[in-house]
Amino acid sequence: MMVCPECGATLPDGVTCETEFHQMLFWEGENPANWAVHHLTVLCYHLQHPHLYSSDGLAGGLQLLTTFVRDGISPAEVRRTSRDKVNSKNRNWKITARPDSKGAYAHPPTWTIRTVDVVVRGSDRYCDSVREWAQSVYDSIKDAGNSTATS
Numbered sequence: 001m002m003v004c005p006e007c008g009a010t011l012p013d014g015v016t017c018e019t020e021f022h023q024m025l026f027w028e029g030e031n032p033a034n035w036a037v038h039h040l041t042v043l044c045y046h047l048q049h050p051h052l053y054s055s056d057g058l059a060g061g062l063q064l065l066t067t068f069v070r071d072g073i074s075p076a077e078v079r080r081t082s083r084d085k086v087n088s089k090n091r092n093w094k095i096t097a098r099p100d101s102k103g104a105y106a107h108p109p110t111w112t113i114r115t116v117d118v119v120v121r122g123s124d125r126y127c128d129s130v131r132e133w134a135q136s137v138y139d140s141i142k143d144a145g146n147s148t149a150t151s
């Protein structure tokens with residue numbers, strides 16, 4: 001067994017959160033119905049591994065999670081209403097980490113559902129599992145005392 005240094009997941013030998021993430025993307029490609037939660041999968045994976053983000057990217061990711069989970073707004077709606085913002089300000093975001101800017105939480109959350117838990121539940125329950133995962137990520141971040149929105 002191995003422990004993910006970033007999210008604390010206990011993983012079987014030869015498995016990383018990244019390979020679990022790729023398994024989920026494979027299920028999305030394999031079954032179009034699973035594609036419905038793609039935006040949540042990408043967000044949750046990155047939010048649980050914040051070093052993949054720059055600090056601006058992490059703040060933006062948190063805001064997006066709040067929009068999806070707390071406000072129940074769909075990705076299509078987000079694209080429609082934030083088009084101006086995306087085109088101007090947000091395009092200048094450096095979403096991915098760079099040496100001088102890596103995402104980190106002021107108060108590191110304790111996760112209750114991680115990549116491995118979603119994969120263990122299988123592809124048949126994938127959409128439900130991912131929605132539950134997204135809610136738990138949101139709750140964990142908030143419960144740890146982090147601000148979940150930047151505005």
Ligand SMILES: [Zn+2]
Pocket residue numbers: 004005006007008009017048049
């Ligand atoms: Zn991990």
